Amino acid sequence: MINVPTILWFDEEGRIARPNDVAFGSNxxxxxxxxxxxxxxxRLRAWVRGEGPAMTPEEAxxxxxxxxxxxQEARAEFTLAWWLSQRGHAEDAEPHYVRAGELAPHDFTIxxxxxxxxxxxxxxxxxxxxxxxxxxxxxxFYRPIEPVSAS
Amino acid sequence: MSxxxxxxxxxxxxxxxxxxxxRPTIPADALEATLGWELQPEGLCQGAMCxxxxxxxxxxxxxxxxxxxxxxLQRPLVTxxxxxxxxxxxxxxxxxxxxxxxxxxxxxxxxxxxxPHSLSDQRGKKVLLVAYASW
Numbered sequence: 001m002i003n004v005p006t007i008l009w010f011d012e013e014g015r016i017a018r019p020n021d022v023a024f025g026s027n028x029x030x031x032x033x034x035x036x037x038x039x040x041x042x043r044l045r046a047w048v049r050g051e052g053p054a055m056t057p058e059e060a061x062x063x064x065x066x067x068x069x070x071x072q073e074a075r076a077e078f079t080l081a082w083w084l085s086q087r088g089h090a091e092d093a094e095p096h097y098v099r100a101g102e103l104a105p106h107d108f109t110i111x112x113x114x115x116x117x118x119x120x121x122x123x124x125x126x127x128x129x130x131x132x133x134x135x136x137x138x139x140x141f142y143r144p145i146e147p148v149s150a151s
Numbered sequence: 152m153s154x155x156x157x158x159x160x161x162x163x164x165x166x167x168x169x170x171x172x173x174r175p176t177i178p179a180d181a182l183e184a185t186l187g188w189e190l191q192p193e194g195l196c197q198g199a200m201c202x203x204x205x206x207x208x209x210x211x212x213x214x215x216x217x218x219x220x221x222x223x224l225q226r227p228l229v230t231x232x233x234x235x236x237x238x239x240x241x242x243x244x245x246x247x248x249x250x251x252x253x254x255x256x257x258x259x260x261x262x263x264x265x266x267p268h269s270l271s272d273q274r275g276k277k278v279l280l281v282a283y284a285s286w
Contacts, residue, residue, distance in 0.1 A: 001282060008255075010278040014270060016253040017277075025281070048277055057253055066247035073227035076240030079159050080229050083236060092233060099229075112286065122286035 002071075002107040003142065007040070009047065009054055017047070017054035019064045022144040033142055063145045074104035078114070085117050094118065105134065108141070158217075160186065160239035170213030172235045175228075178214040186239075188224075190215065195223055 001020060009018035023040035030036055046052030055063065081096035097118055101111045111130055115122035131141055156169040158177075165185050169176050183189050190209070193201040204223040209215050217237065221228035225242040249256065259269040270278065 004282050004284045006282040008280040010255050010270065010273070010280065012275050012277060014255050014257075014274055016250075016255050019250075019253075044279060060253055061251055064250055066250055067243045069225070069227070069243045072240045072243045072246065073229065076227040076229045076238040079240070080231055080236060080238040083157070083159055083238070084231060084234060087234075089234060092231060096229070096231070113284065116286065 001109055002104070003109060009044070011054065016060055019055075019060050019145070021063075022142045035142060035144060070103045071107065074100040074107060074110060077103065078110050081114070082117075090118070101130075106139065106143075154235045157234075157236040158185070158239060159236065161241075169235070173232055174213075175217040175230060175237050176211065176214035177217055177220070179210070182215055186220070188220075195220070 003022070005022060005024055006020050007018075007023045008016060008020055011017040021040070022035060024030075024033065024035055024037040025041075027037050043052060047054050054060075077096045077100035081093040081100065084090075084093035084096065097110075097114050100114075101107075104110060112122050112127055115126055120126035135141055153168055153170050154172045156167045156172065156175050158165045158167055158175070167175075167177055167181065167185065177185060179190060188195045188197050190196075190204075190206070191201060194203040194206075195201065202223055205219065209219045209223070217239070218228055220226075221239055225244050227240040228237060229240075230237040255270060257269055257271045259267045261267050270280075
């Protein structure tokens, strides 16, 4: 999981029927995100009612983004930083948070999720700065399995 | 000078006496209880599975070198020397294999009243998991 919202579907046996995807429950943020919630909701309703398929295992595997060594190292850096933060060592935690972000710049669960504890604003300028840097470099902030454009 | 290393790994926290905080080690006799691996002539073993390892590099005077252990298993090891704490992460290979199996790992989280709920409690039903944040 690298950002929110993230949704997953699990079938009756606890298997992943649709891997990590980006979907919203409403169109409240459609103008900002460019993601129309209806496509996911229609699919979800059809799957729950037994009127439509989830994904085949092959499709689900093809849609997964498996973790890299750098992402796993970023998570270890985050674990270490969080442990230090929780014990009042904010200054010593900071370089580990920064390193985690360098290792996995696309992982906003780490980069945005740690802002509050680092004295940064996850809803304001600090957040917009990292998002703008990321998107101006040609990267998408939300990465749904299939492109979903707002009309 | 020996010190106590706090090792964060696999959702656990262990405290280990180390000879040199700059080069974390683990006593050979604590390897299995702490990390679930045994050192055998074949390498690092867990049940029937063994991973080759350079035993000369792994085994030193202070015990087993955690950096060599982590490298052999493709697990990230990050350290903070000042506070003598290390985090040993999961290997991307193992995580990738687990995810590609499509079998969801079980987990338990509390609801707003503190009551725990596990994914496995929902067997027999289709489940939509939504992760969101208010930041």
